[in-house]
Amino acid sequence: MRRKTNLRFLLLSIVLTTIVSSTISAQSSTTLKGTVSDEQQSKVPSAQLTLRSESGLQMVGVTNDSGAFVFRELNPGVYLLEVRANGFSAYSHEPIRLKRGEEKQLDITLEVASINESVVITPTGTIQRIEDAAKTISVLDNQEIEARHELTLAETLRGTPGVRIQQQGSPGALTSIRLRGQRNFDTAVLLDGLRVRDAGDINGSALSLISDLVPVSLDRVEILRGSGSSIYGTHAIGGVVNLIPENGSKGLHFDGGFEGGTLSTFRERLDVSGGGERFGFTAGANRLDVRKGIDGHDEYGNTAFAGRALFNPTQSITLTGTFYGNIANGRVNDDPFALPGAFTGGLFPRAVVGVTFQPDFNNPDKGRRNRLLVGAGRFSQEISDRVSYTIAYQRVATNRRNYNGPAVDPLFASFVPFGDFELLNVNKGTVDTVDGRVNLRFSHSNLATIGAEFERESFFQFSQPSFNTLNNTTDRQRTFAVFGQDQLSFLSDRLRFTIGARGQSYRIRSADRPGSLSSRKAESSVTGDGSIAYFFRGAGTKLRAHVGNGFRAPSLFERFGEGTVGSSGTVRFGDPTLRAEQSISVDGGIDQRFAGDRVSVGATYFYTRLQRVIAFTGFANDPLGLGRFSGYLNRPGGLSRGAELSLDTVPVKGSELRASYTFTNSDRFVPGAGLQPEYVVPKHLFGLIWTQRFRSLLFSVDVNHTGSYLAPVFENNLPFRMAELTFDGYTKADVFASYEIRTGETVTLTLFGGVENLFNQKYYENGFLAPGALGRGGIRFRF
Numbered sequence: 001m002r003r004k005t006n007l008r009f010l011l012l013s014i015v016l017t018t019i020v021s022s023t024i025s026a027q028s029s030t031t032l033k034g035t036v037s038d039e040q041q042s043k044v045p046s047a048q049l050t051l052r053s054e055s056g057l058q059m060v061g062v063t064n065d066s067g068a069f070v071f072r073e074l075n076p077g078v079y080l081l082e083v084r085a086n087g088f089s090a091y092s093h094e095p096i097r098l099k100r101g102e103e104k105q106l107d108i109t110l111e112v113a114s115i116n117e118s119v120v121i122t123p124t125g126t127i128q129r130i131e132d133a134a135k136t137i138s139v140l141d142n143q144e145i146e147a148r149h150e151l152t153l154a155e156t157l158r159g160t161p162g163v164r165i166q167q168q169g170s171p172g173a174l175t176s177i178r179l180r181g182q183r184n185f186d187t188a189v190l191l192d193g194l195r196v197r198d199a200g201d202i203n204g205s206a207l208s209l210i211s212d213l214v215p216v217s218l219d220r221v222e223i224l225r226g227s228g229s230s231i232y233g234t235h236a237i238g239g240v241v242n243l244i245p246e247n248g249s250k251g252l253h254f255d256g257g258f259e260g261g262t263l264s265t266f267r268e269r270l271d272v273s274g275g276g277e278r279f280g281f282t283a284g285a286n287r288l289d290v291r292k293g294i295d296g297h298d299e300y301g302n303t304a305f306a307g308r309a310l311f312n313p314t315q316s317i318t319l320t321g322t323f324y325g326n327i328a329n330g331r332v333n334d335d336p337f338a339l340p341g342a343f344t345g346g347l348f349p350r351a352v353v354g355v356t357f358q359p360d361f362n363n364p365d366k367g368r369r370n371r372l373l374v375g376a377g378r379f380s381q382e383i384s385d386r387v388s389y390t391i392a393y394q395r396v397a398t399n400r401r402n403y404n405g406p407a408v409d410p411l412f413a414s415f416v417p418f419g420d421f422e423l424l425n426v427n428k429g430t431v432d433t434v435d436g437r438v439n440l441r442f443s444h445s446n447l448a449t450i451g452a453e454f455e456r457e458s459f460f461q462f463s464q465p466s467f468n469t470l471n472n473t474t475d476r477q478r479t480f481a482v483f484g485q486d487q488l489s490f491l492s493d494r495l496r497f498t499i500g501a502r503g504q505s506y507r508i509r510s511a512d513r514p515g516s517l518s519s520r521k522a523e524s525s526v527t528g529d530g531s532i533a534y535f536f537r538g539a540g541t542k543l544r545a546h547v548g549n550g551f552r553a554p555s556l557f558e559r560f561g562e563g564t565v566g567s568s569g570t571v572r573f574g575d576p577t578l579r580a581e582q583s584i585s586v587d588g589g590i591d592q593r594f595a596g597d598r599v600s601v602g603a604t605y606f607y608t609r610l611q612r613v614i615a616f617t618g619f620a621n622d623p624l625g626l627g628r629f630s631g632y633l634n635r636p637g638g639l640s641r642g643a644e645l646s647l648d649t650v651p652v653k654g655s656e657l658r659a660s661y662t663f664t665n666s667d668r669f670v671p672g673a674g675l676q677p678e679y680v681v682p683k684h685l686f687g688l689i690w691t692q693r694f695r696s697l698l699f700s701v702d703v704n705h706t707g708s709y710l711a712p713v714f715e716n717n718l719p720f721r722m723a724e725l726t727f728d729g730y731t732k733a734d735v736f737a738s739y740e741i742r743t744g745e746t747v748t749l750t751l752f753g754g755v756e757n758l759f760n761q762k763y764y765e766n767g768f769l770a771p772g773a774l775g776r777g778g779i780r781f782r783f
Contacts, residue, residue, distance in 0.1 A: 030098050033070035034106030036063050036083060043067025044110055047085040048249055052127045053077055054439055054447060056380040056390045057318045058310060060247045060280050073315045076100040077385040080127050082119045083108055090116040090141060092129045112653050114597050122222040122242045124487060124498055125231045134496055134533035134544045136587060136604055141220040147691050147700045149736045149754060151288060153213040158704045159687025161644040161660040162225045166680060168768040169360060170293035172300030172330040175211040179225055180606050181640030181666030181681045182238030190242040192322050194394045195233060196374055199429030199457040204555030205235050208400060209372055212328040216306040217271055217284035219246040227548035227585045230500040230529035233481060237550035237583045245308040245322055248273040248280030259778025264291035283307035294771055297362045300330040316382045325373040332367055333360040336767025337716035342723035348710060351725040357713050360768045361412040365405030373397045386441045396431040428460040445489040453481040459556035475560035478507040500529040512576050525551045525580040540593035552581040558614050558632045574632035583610045602646040610637020638668035638678060654693035661686050680766060682707035702734040711766045730763035746783050753777030
């Protein structure tokens with residue numbers, strides 16, 4: 001009864017606040033209007049506008065046939081306006097400060113030959129222009145994603161400074177995103193600012209989901225490099241990848257297409273969007289089929305869907321709902337293994353097929369089935385020009401099945417003389433997150449944010465066969481965090497400081513802490529973050545520095561994972577009272593714009609040390625009889641340091657060029673041996689993305705070079721030794737071209753085609769053969 005009363009009181013408070021806000025807005029209307037033109041002063045119709053406030057309020061609009069727009073009944077405060085139109089560079093206006101009852105006129109000119117000026121959210125959790133950010137961030141908008149015609153989200157990130165993408169085999173195989181030389185689970189994946197991760201993953205990360213993430217109804221992707229845990233919590237040690245959904249615009253719009261290519265690859269997709277003065281929506285579906293993998297057997301299918309709805313009952317309130325999901329099925333190969341030559345060639349021998357390793361090979365009845373469902377809702381309100389708040393709820397549900405049958409491919413039967421091991425593993429995870437934060441504008445130069453986050457996660461595990469009584473069980477943990485951030489600016493906004501802190505506690509049931517652990521509680525995590533930037537406005541120069549802690553909460557598997565039978569009976573992996581992993585990272589650099597904003601260069605030095613990690617130490621015994629398994633323990637970690645160089649330029653009209661180079665020296669701590677080279681982290685990464693438009697014809701060239709790297713490969717028979725092999729670097733070049741045909745005022749057809757891995761380079765990722773040259777073409781329609 002008390003809970004029902006509290007809920008009714010909360011709903012009544014929201015309704016009354018909405019009515020009062022509407023009355024105040026009607027009494028004193030504040031308006032922002034203007035026109036959008038090109039460089040020849042011709043009006044630009046159908047330009048997409050997004051007006052955002054510091055609290056997270058969003059309003060969308062579109063210019064009429066005369067290039068005019070208007071936003072009425074606004075609350076006084078600070079806003080950022082972003083304008084996008086086909087064929088023009090993205091434009092973001094400097095912060096707009098509106099007073100009560102003011103009517104402000106803007107005359108905006110869009111340019112064809114200038115660097116995109118985007119509005120970003122990820123660096124601080126509040127809106128700011130990318131050129132004002134003190135942290136290192138890159139943005140990929142939907143126009144660039146479409147121009148490159150990539151099938152998966154991970155492939156769109158190739159070429160971003162500091163980003164290492166690794167796909168182990170055919171499309172649909174295990175794929176990882178590593179930022180600045182960190183591990184594959186040190187990247188936090190967000191959907192509209194809220195974490196998306198798999199509670200059933202062995203490290204509680206998003207790694208198991210990345211292979212199946214495809215761009216559906218996306219506005220842009222923001223990549224924050226460097227620690228982000230003070231704002232975004234667990235796993236943001238290397239950085240954050242934030243997926244920002246697309247907002248619907250006025251009218252009704254359709255965007256669909258079909259394509260096909262080698263490996264019997266087919267993709268069909270459809271997006272629908274629309275809206276009015278106070279609402280907008282998007283909904284999209286994407287079906288990807290790969291009916292013949294590299295060896296002709298690795299079938300893969302993925303149905304993905306996404307959408308977003310936005311409603312402004314008043315100009316001081318925004319309600320948003322977001323969903324994303326996919327259902328994927330794929331066949332997977334048997335792992336590569338080391339050959340005798342791997343143990344006679346000295347330290348880190350070169351990976352040579354048939355000499356030091358056997359590549360992955362077909363397994364006719366081994367595969368995986370994954371399901372991901374994400375749903376979120378957010379309520380944002382501006383109480384005044386100084387106070388605003390946001391409340392958000394999100395649920396992430398995952399269901400993964402890994403299976404293997406008795407069948408063996410006859411061509412590789414000699415590698416498995418004793419037959420195949422039959423198994424079925426089922427992992428189900430749920431993560432419920434409630435996030436609330438309040439923004440306080442103390443003055444023009446001081447914006448503070450305080451917030452709290454509650455997260456509840458559960459993990460169900462089932463194995464067949466199973467070797468203990470802990471099978472078919474569900475484990476749970478709860479976390480509670482409080483965080484704060486203060487953004488300060490001085491010297492007419494030329495000097496900017498941001499400081500933040502986060503404290504996070506963990507609640508584990510005493511029943512899950514057996515033996516002497518019953519009296520111990522899981523220790524809390526505390527992180528801090530600070531960044532500074534100084535702008536030489538006249539010279540187009542920005543100096544920046546960032547220092548912060550990152551952390552990774554122990555996963556449910558590391559606390560309670562299925563164990564084995566020891567001398568004291570059934571025991572578990574790990575320790576329910578493990579301490580969270582913690583890191584400290586530092587980066588600093590310079591960004592320089594010149595040539596009338598047609599050229600931007602950047603240089604960054606970064607350093608990250610893993611002060612404490614969770615390590616698997618082997619199958620040790622349980623000498624104290626505590627009912628625990630000593631496989632997972634806290635230990636010192638490693639470190640990563642290096643430099644990133646970037647170039648963005650628009651040399652001529654219709655042309656855009658991005659280039660990056662990353663040097664990384666990454667080491668891991670090995671007990672008894674000290675620091676050793678980190679696996680699968682190449683020292684050299686180079687990326688180049690060039691797009692060129694000639695009227696209706698658009699070319700896209702994407703070249704990425706990955707340097708040589710180390711990777712572990714295990715022997716497939718006794719004594720199961722591990723070899724550390726040096727895999728050669730490779731260069732992957734993708735080329736696509738598209739041609740637009742306008743069949744009416746509102747209908748556009750686009751024909752496109754291209755080749756991935758144009759030079760048909762043969763290379764291996766961790767011993768898995770990568771695809772050779774792949775041709776693909778199709779048609780897209782918009783109206």
